[in-house]
Amino acid sequence: MHESLETSAQTPRPETAGGLPAGAARDGGQLEKPAVEFRNIDIAYGKFVAVRNFSLAIRKGSFITLLGPSGCGKTTILRSIAGLVDISAGQISIGGKRVDDVPIYKRNIGLVFQSYALFPHKNVFDNVAFGLKYRNVPKPEIARRVSKALEMVRLPGSEKKLPSQLSGGQQQRIALARAIVFEPEVLLLDEPLSALDANMREEMRVEIKKIQKETGITAIFVTHDQEEALSMSDQIVVMDAGTMEQIGSPEQVYETPATAFVADFLGKANMLPGVVSSVDGHKATITLSAGQAVTAVSPKVLTPGARVSVVVRPQKLSVGASVPANKLAGRVVSTSYLGGSAIYEIDIGERTIIRANTPIDGKVAREGEAINVGFDPAGCVLLDEKGLRIA
């Protein structure tokens, strides 16, 4: 099972901006050292290898997100930066310095936990001042910086409160203040929003992003919520089973998924397997397993007979009279009416179900109705037999 994943991980698509492939910062002639750099790290819990051959360089001041399903190793990677888990191979550098032998309390890292982890017996002031106290900052300076940090998280004057007297959202703001007040080299956030209710989550999303921009701190954010990842990040690292599947900007990862896993995990794209039947330059005609044929634009000239998968996002599909091309006849299996748009599940034969999310134009199609569904030949991505994007 790991074999196919490993091949995909060893050929991650390193794109530009915040995240760079390991070593690129130096090789590329840039003088600035990456804020955090992983070189081929493995992390094992006993015999179980939770992370394998992971490499990544994170540019100073960028907001990078580790995104992946539960148990894929996001927390493990984050904790390895902090020094809370030991790596079994490879090396980690922070600000250009190797940290293998540096204990956690000397790494100068801000940590924000899902469970807030505010010290329950200390008030807000003592919580936020904790890091400054251990850096021998003089008292008046501590008071000044604590109050500045509390203003930044929009909770000024809460110094004397105990954590138990604050709401979840407020506690997480204090935890954020505590983690940034001593200006750490990196800010690590492990699902900081998952314990909050939906409204609070959205508010905090904006706030965290704003504070990160203002302070210019390098932030590494862990989540399994794709919306959070897409809306907050400069770069997203999509992970599966301890390996990197893809790295890129939110648009790159969403629009051009590198692997079948990424296409499915981010936005549940339709994946239609088929065989290339004819080729005309960069345009290929593909006969789907469902029986019908579509044309797709391929960055590479394909050979007839090749097995491929056509990946189309539900939002890129249109239905009914507005279908521009690649018209596929089908039957509505289910309709979810969402007001401005509707999600249709359409059977296009051989029990192949396509999900389309389209603006409503005219009347809403009902279950059992015959309907056409289609997409622009340039609005799809092609994957090869191994599930890797053809580029």
Next chain:
Amino acid sequence: MIAGQHQDKEGRWAWRLTGFITLCVYIFMFAPIIATVVLSFNASMFGGFPLTGFSLQWYAKLLSNEQVLTAFRTSMWIAFVTAAVTTLLGIITAYALVRFEFPGKATFGTLVILPALVPETILGVGLLVLIKAVDQPRSMGLLLLGHILLALPYVVLITQARMVGIRRTYEEAALSLGASRISSFREITLPLLIPAVVASALLAFTISFDNTSASLFWRPAGVETMPTQILSMLKISISPEINALGTVMILVTVGIPLVGGLMLQGLTRLRKRVDAKGNA
């Protein structure tokens, strides 16, 4: 409707019965204690009812009984040392058991609480046999060691339960903020552990102070603790003096935890007030 009423009636009777039984149990539990305390103030020469008048003479007699005073002092210091040593060992053991992985951890955990599971008499004889085997006389050290052995399991269990409840992320947060392991233990873990530390110190104290059967095996010749002193006095007669001694025992074993608990409460309140002032 009728069925409902019927059920109601039955329910009421069930409640009354439960209440009655509960009352009986409590009377049964407390009556001997109350009798002891009341009789200790009885003027009569005989340690029983009926009451003939109020008197403190038995307490006066206790205070002049050198044997009793010596036994009291012995019990007190043994209990203090037991409480201090077991609390310290308990914190370390619980911390190790909860926070670290090491080979033989499960076995070690079981071994530590084993003395609480083995009948005290067996433990008493066992330790004695061991001492005889290495050809050592019974000594105060042995008695103390035995008490520590008896109290340690409870201390570990209490401290461990609290330790499990202290999330590791608190310590990790402290470490990430720059506190060394020792500092984060002192500033975060220990304060959160204090209620368990106080509770287990008090419990260890009373376990030691109360202990009778094992102490009978372990005490060196000529040494009496409070419970063994009472036993040997009982062999001679049921004097009302024993009632007075019993009352003192009750006072110590109930009073010390009570005072300890109140002190802890006062301390937290005080600390909060100081905190509030410090930040004003």
